[in-house]
Amino acid sequence: MRLGLSNHPKFDMTLDRFLEFADRLKADHVELKVDCPELLDALFQKGKVLNLRDMLESYGFKYIFHAPSIDVNLASLNPQVGNASLKVVKKSVQLAAELNAEIMVSHVGRLSRDYPESLMAKAYANVVDRLREIVEVSKELGVLFTIENDHKASDSILAGYVHQVSSLIRDVGCKLTFDVGHANTLGEIQGFLEHLREETVNVHLHDNDGVSDSHLPLGEGKIDYRSILDSLKRAITPPLLTLECHSIQGLEKDMLLLRSIL
Numbered sequence: 001m002r003l004g005l006s007n008h009p010k011f012d013m014t015l016d017r018f019l020e021f022a023d024r025l026k027a028d029h030v031e032l033k034v035d036c037p038e039l040l041d042a043l044f045q046k047g048k049v050l051n052l053r054d055m056l057e058s059y060g061f062k063y064i065f066h067a068p069s070i071d072v073n074l075a076s077l078n079p080q081v082g083n084a085s086l087k088v089v090k091k092s093v094q095l096a097a098e099l100n101a102e103i104m105v106s107h108v109g110r111l112s113r114d115y116p117e118s119l120m121a122k123a124y125a126n127v128v129d130r131l132r133e134i135v136e137v138s139k140e141l142g143v144l145f146t147i148e149n150d151h152k153a154s155d156s157i158l159a160g161y162v163h164q165v166s167s168l169i170r171d172v173g174c175k176l177t178f179d180v181g182h183a184n185t186l187g188e189i190q191g192f193l194e195h196l197r198e199e200t201v202n203v204h205l206h207d208n209d210g211v212s213d214s215h216l217p218l219g220e221g222k223i224d225y226r227s228i229l230d231s232l233k234r235a236i237t238p239p240l241l242t243l244e245c246h247s248i249q250g251l252e253k254d255m256l257l258l259r260s261i262l
């Protein structure tokens, strides 16, 4: 299975430095969070795209792009916020295509806990409408679009449980980025492996204690990552594995560990 790394705005690292780091660890692919300032700038300033393309091409990686999730909510009941979210994710797909990325990942958004549960159907309909538009653009541009499963949260989640994600994939016509750590906060890892393994094209690997989404290095939480890897390997088309620990030291440790297992 191809093994890659994801950056994160928390690292406070320039793109070039992160790519150097991934190169040193011999990653096969890199997932880039468009929430990082250099990529956010490129969304709205054409001039920045060419420089970025040169930089990305100078490394031999395949690329996955992760649409902005900070301040973005595709489920929003507020039409202005929902439309702005739709626009920024669509622009991210365009940027991914311009920079020759193969896969796009996006969160689907949530319904605020300040709303009654009765509005979940409205939030779901909003997500489906907006995701369908995004999937259409992705298909035109040749980028494979995936949604990412959510973790336990105080707001109402729309893509945390297997039944929610299965409905969305069916209604929208996209694929899945399976976040193992997120699924662990809901006790859903086995369910995803049983029901959605063949829809999974990318996997986010990190660890936690089953309660909070802490993005720990593997082995520091309670996830049985070895048995998950065994199951993923048996898929007809095994997915890409993307390490998503939220520390640079943790990523390095995880990379060495997985190389020895795989």
Ligand SMILES: [Zn+2]
Binding pocket: 148, 179, 204, 244
């Ligand atoms: Zn993730």
